[in-house]
Amino acid sequence: MLQEGISGVGxxxxxxxxxxxxxxxxSLAAALATTELDVSQLWLRYFAVGxxxxxxxxxxxxxxTIDWSAHEHDVVVLALNEYFLEQGLDHPVRxxxxxxx
Numbered sequence: 001m002l003q004e005g006i007s008g009v010g011x012x013x014x015x016x017x018x019x020x021x022x023x024x025x026x027s028l029a030a031a032l033a034t035t036e037l038d039v040s041q042l043w044l045r046y047f048a049v050g051x052x053x054x055x056x057x058x059x060x061x062x063x064x065t066i067d068w069s070a071h072e073h074d075v076v077v078l079a080l081n082e083y084f085l086e087q088g089l090d091h092p093v094r095x096x097x098x099x100x101x
Contacts, residue, residue, distance in 0.1 A: 022070050022096055025061040031080050031093045032062065045079035070096035 032042055039062065043055040051058075053072055060066045061076075074095045081091035 020070055021067040022073055022099075023064065023067045024073055024096070024099060025064050025066075025068070027099075028073070028076055028080065028093065029062040035080070035083055037083060042076070042079060045083065046076050049075060049078050049082070051075045051079070 032039070035042075037045070039059050040055060043051070043058050046058060051072065052075075053061075053068070057066065057068075058076065061068045061073075077093045077095050080093045084091055084093070
């Protein structure tokens with residue numbers, strides 16, 4: 001199970017193990033801007049496919065205020081790519097493992 005860090009800046013496993021964090025919210029914000037979705041609608045899609053962070057945390061990630069785990073990033077990517085597929089488009093948003101360092 002994941003928890004937001006005390007400062008709201010990161011994610012930790014209940015065991016205390018720190019997860020790898022990434023800063024790529026701006027790429028997701030750019031993808032979101034090409035859709036008809038707002039942050040609340042994206043958050044609902046993210047939550048529906050297994051996302052575990054709050055709407056405010058998603059908004060903070062998209063604006064670059066906080067970093068997220070690669071896993072949570074990828075759940076948002078899944079939600080966005082599913083939206084694009086519903087629109088008859090490809091899945092253009094890259095998962096964390098496909099991003100350049």
